[in-house]
Amino acid sequence: xxxxxxxxxxxxxxxxxxxxxxxxxxxxxxxxxxxxxxxxxxxxxxxxxxxxxxxxxxxxxxxxxxxxxxxxxxxxxxxxxxxxxxxxxxxxxxxxxxxxxxxxxxxxxxxxxxxxxxxxxxxxxxxxxxxxxxxxxxxxxxxxxxxxxxxxxxxxxxxxxxxxxxxxxxxxxxxxxxxxxxxxxxxxxxxxxxxxxxxxxxxxxxxxxxxxxxxxxxxxxxxxxxxxxxxxxxxxxxxxxxxxxxxxxxxxxxxxxxxxxxxxxxxxxxxxxxxxxxxxxxxxxxxxxxxxxxx
Amino acid sequence: xxxxxxxxxxxxxxxxxxxxxxxxxxxxxxxxxxxxxxxxxxxxxxxxxxxxxxxxxxxxxxxxxxxxxxxxxxxxxxxxxxxxxxxxxxxxxxxxxxxxxxxxxxxxxxxxxxxxxxxxxxxxxxxxxxxxxxxxxxxxxxxxxxxxxxxxxxxxxxxxxxxxxxxxxxxxxxxxxxxxxxxxxxxxxxxxxxxxxxxxxxxxxxxxxxxxxxxxxxxxxxxxxxxxxxxxxxxxxxxxxxxxxxxxxxxxxxxxxxxxxxxxxxxxxxxxxxxxxxxx
Numbered sequence: 001x002x003x004x005x006x007x008x009x010x011x012x013x014x015x016x017x018x019x020x021x022x023x024x025x026x027x028x029x030x031x032x033x034x035x036x037x038x039x040x041x042x043x044x045x046x047x048x049x050x051x052x053x054x055x056x057x058x059x060x061x062x063x064x065x066x067x068x069x070x071x072x073x074x075x076x077x078x079x080x081x082x083x084x085x086x087x088x089x090x091x092x093x094x095x096x097x098x099x100x101x102x103x104x105x106x107x108x109x110x111x112x113x114x115x116x117x118x119x120x121x122x123x124x125x126x127x128x129x130x131x132x133x134x135x136x137x138x139x140x141x142x143x144x145x146x147x148x149x150x151x152x153x154x155x156x157x158x159x160x161x162x163x164x165x166x167x168x169x170x171x172x173x174x175x176x177x178x179x180x181x182x183x184x185x186x187x188x189x190x191x192x193x194x195x196x197x198x199x200x201x202x203x204x205x206x207x208x209x210x211x212x213x214x215x216x217x218x219x220x221x222x223x224x225x226x227x228x229x230x231x232x233x234x235x236x237x238x239x240x241x242x243x244x245x246x247x248x249x250x251x252x253x254x255x256x257x258x259x260x261x262x263x264x265x266x267x268x269x270x271x272x273x274x275x276x277x278x279x280x281x282x283x284x285x286x287x288x289x290x291x292x293x294x295x
Numbered sequence: 296x297x298x299x300x301x302x303x304x305x306x307x308x309x310x311x312x313x314x315x316x317x318x319x320x321x322x323x324x325x326x327x328x329x330x331x332x333x334x335x336x337x338x339x340x341x342x343x344x345x346x347x348x349x350x351x352x353x354x355x356x357x358x359x360x361x362x363x364x365x366x367x368x369x370x371x372x373x374x375x376x377x378x379x380x381x382x383x384x385x386x387x388x389x390x391x392x393x394x395x396x397x398x399x400x401x402x403x404x405x406x407x408x409x410x411x412x413x414x415x416x417x418x419x420x421x422x423x424x425x426x427x428x429x430x431x432x433x434x435x436x437x438x439x440x441x442x443x444x445x446x447x448x449x450x451x452x453x454x455x456x457x458x459x460x461x462x463x464x465x466x467x468x469x470x471x472x473x474x475x476x477x478x479x480x481x482x483x484x485x486x487x488x489x490x491x492x493x494x495x496x497x498x499x500x501x502x503x504x505x506x507x508x509x510x511x512x513x514x515x516x517x518x519x520x521x522x523x524x525x526x527x528x529x530x531x532x533x534x535x536x537x538x539x540x541x542x543x544x545x546x547x548x549x550x551x552x553x554x555x556x557x558x559x560x561x562x563x564x565x566x567x568x569x570x571x572x573x574x575x
Contacts, residue, residue, distance in 0.1 A: 010477050011396035014388035015404070018448055021385060025445035026411050029422035036421060085315070092311050097300070099312075105558065106316055109323060112557050114371070115506045116525030117546040121322035124329060124539055132325045135342020169319065220412075227415035230509045234529060248417045255421045256514055268418050279413045283406070 033272070036265035043259045054266035063242070064250070068270075071246040074157070075225045078164045082225075083218050085165065086172030087210075091202075093173065094180045104177075111170035119234040122163045126150050126235070153243030156236050160244050163231050168224070172217055179213030180206065212289045219282045223275060247271050330354070330543035337539055354548065357541040363519050367527030368549050371505060374439050374512075374523055378504035379497050381444045382451055386496060387489075389448075390455035391481055395467065405456075408449040416446055417510055427515050438515035439508065439523065447503050451496045458492030459485065498560055505553065524549040 037054055041047040058064045093104055110118055125132045128148025137143045149155045183206065191201050229248045232238060238245035238253060245253070251271065255264025300308070329337065331349035358364055393405055416423065423442050424433075432438040462485060470480040486493075512526040522530060528545055 007396055007477075008398035011392040011398050011401070014392035014481075017385045018389035018408075018452065019404070021445060022408065022411060022448060025423070025426075025442055026414065026419065029419040029426060030414065032422035032425065033419060085318075088311070089315050092308055092315060095300070095308055097305060097308055103312055103316065107319055108557065109554070110319060112502055112553060113323075113550050114508065114525055114553075116509045116529065117550055118322060120528065120542060120546055121326040124543070125322055125325055127539075130338055130342065132321075132342070132344070136344070139341050166318065166322070223413050224415075227417055229415070229417040233513075234509075248415075252417065252420065256424075261421050261425075264421050268421065271418050272414065275413050275418070279410055282413075 030272070033265045033268050036261055037269045039262045039265075041261040041265070047262065050262070054263050058263065058266055058270075064267075067242075067245055067247055067250045070157075071226065071248075074161060074244075074246055075222060078161045078168070078225045078228075079218055079221050081161070081165045082168040082172050082221055083214065085169050086176055086217070087214070089169065089173035090176035090180055091206075093177050104174075107173055108170050110167050111174075115167060115230050116234060118167060119163060119231055122159075122166070123150075123235055126159050150236050151240055153240050156240060157243050160232050160235055163235065164225060164228055167231065168221055172221060175217050176210065176213060179210050183209045215285050215289070216282075219278060219285065223278055223282075226275065226278070227271075247274075326543045327547060330540050330547060332540055334538060334540055351544075353538075353540040353544040357538075357545045357548075360538055360541050361527070361531050361545060363522070363527060364545055366520055367522055367524045370436075370521060370527070371508060371523040371525070371549065372552070374436060374443065374508060375501050375504040377436070377440050378444045378447065379500045381440070382447050382500045383493060383497055385444075385448055386451040386455055387486070387493060388481070389452050390459055391485060391489075393452065393456045394459035395464070405453075408452050411446070411449040416442055416507065420510065420514060423511075424514060432515075434516050434518045434521065436521055439511045439521075442511050442515075443504050443507060446507065447500050451500055454499070455489070455492050455496050458495075459489050462488050494560070498557075502553070502557075 038049055038051060039047045040050045040053070089107065093100065093107065126134075126149040128134050128146045128151060131149070133149065134143070134147040137147065138145075147155070149159050187205050187209075188201055191205060196204070227248055228246070229252065232244050232246060232249050233252070236244045238249040247267065248271065251264050251267040254260050254267060325344075328344065328346055328349075330353050331351065332346040333348060333350065333352065336343070336347060361367070393401065427433050427438045427442075432441065466484050466488070467480050470484050471477075475483070508523040509525050509529075512521075512523050513529075516522060516526075519527070519530070524545075528542060528549075
């Protein structure tokens with residue numbers, strides 16, 4: 001049924017809408033970003049090619065490398081925390097205890113609720129004067145003065161990470177739960193008959209068989225977190241004094257705030273290069289794992 | 296389970312679950328309690344978790360404080376619905392093509408679609424802004440719908456393709472032997488069987504469209520009457536003294552319908568994730 005010419009044409013016809021759509025809305029803009037990054041495009045309608053000037057400027061400015069470093073630290077802590085909480089969460093949700101279904105449903109809200117709305121709620125919780133976190137800490141006498149979490153660089157940085165973790169955890173948990181449930185039950189039964197304890201079974205059966213799913217999830221999560229915009233923009237808009245400015249926020253400020261399209265595009269290209277590196281790693285890992293499965 | 300949990304293990308698990316759920320649900324609980332508090336109580340010390348003289352007043356006042364609130368809620372649903380419709384119409388044939396046919400470049404194209412997942416709308420914002428301006432779509436619903444759908448198509452193709460590959464090939468072949476055309480086979484044999492998968496794709500797309508409404512709507516639209524709920528609330532409450540109780544009330548009204556739908560369809564959702572995600 002495959003391989004004949006009419007079948008190929010039929011398949012291409014089915015694919016055409018998706019292909020054209022993605023070419024116009026994703027591939028062309030990607031190409032345009034690269035072209036723009038070599039120009040001095042701004043608000044005015046005409047612009048010239050300026051070679052590597054944008055790249056020289058952003059890397060010469062000094063704070064761009066700082067932004068890159070901050071983005072990596074932000075991403076690393078967010079993804080690592082998501083994976084740890086997600087694995088623990090999946091293990092708990094997988095346990096055969098009463099209330100399991102209810103717990104599973106209750107895990108999902110941060111993922112289902114429109115992101116921005118969950119972030120509004122965190123914005124209130126972080127409120128220094130009257131928010132829940134500062135308020136409860138004061139009530140319990142842990143701190144004596146209101147704590148303006150988002151107004152101080154250090155706490156704002158970690159606060160945006162906590163919110164990012166909160167939004168990402170349900171997806172990681174449910175994905176890992178699904179992977180955990182696809183592990184054949186008889187493996188556990190066989191190990192149990194041989195007298196293996198619960199922790200031993202977890203370490204020797206669950207973890208190794210979960211590894212592909214965990215790798216996939218951490219890479220997907222890495223890419224999503226690296227590109228995360230809404231959380232920081234709604235909570236701090238990159239502030240205070242740049243302490244939460246990641247690469248995406250920096251690009252947005254340059255392009256949409258200052259209307260320096262060329263310079264913004266150069267920043268976007270740097271992001272794309274990093275994302276492509278993640279991408280290559282991801283494809284390699286997937287290929288390696290699928291070969292491993294075939295053996 | 297094979298062996299029974301000891302009592303302390305069960306206690307430990309419930310304790311872990313409680314901590315986990317507290318982290319997940321705290322903002323919603325706090326948000327809901329805030330929506331019940333009168334404004335004066337919000338700004339008084341010491342902080343109290345439980346509202347005193349709680350009322351649903353904020354749920355009535357918000358309609359007058361945010362005059363376009365109803366419009367924002369409608370916009371959110373309208374934009375997400377149209378995105379979902381576009382994605383489903385485009386993705387069903389594409390997923391079928393990838394599930395059943397091998398042709399020159401099919402593997403490459405499939406990989407290409409996967410790669411699209413890696414780029415966020417935020418990275419491509421500048422050229423998308425220019426493109427939307429050239430097409431004259433700025434400040435219309437389309438400026439939020441068109442890019443929104445693009446970034447949801449690839450993952451949906453992958454998910455539905457996996458689902459369709461589980462439908463036995465023999466069914467297609469039998470239909471062809473009986474003289475059915477390829478298109479007829481897709482419509483009458485595959486489509487009904489793939490329906491649960493299509494439902495999952497539709498729900499996930501709807502959630503995704505609702506979630507990513509922020510950046511495109513923030514950048515490509517400045518007209519209040521077209522703003523979806525997240526941006527409408529952000530723009531409104533950014534401008535003035537934040538009426539936090541009303542902001543929370545409006546948030547809850549805006550998300551309640553989504554939540555209800557999800558609770559009813561969560562069975563499909565978990566099944567779909569299991570089918571699509573893990574087997575990739």
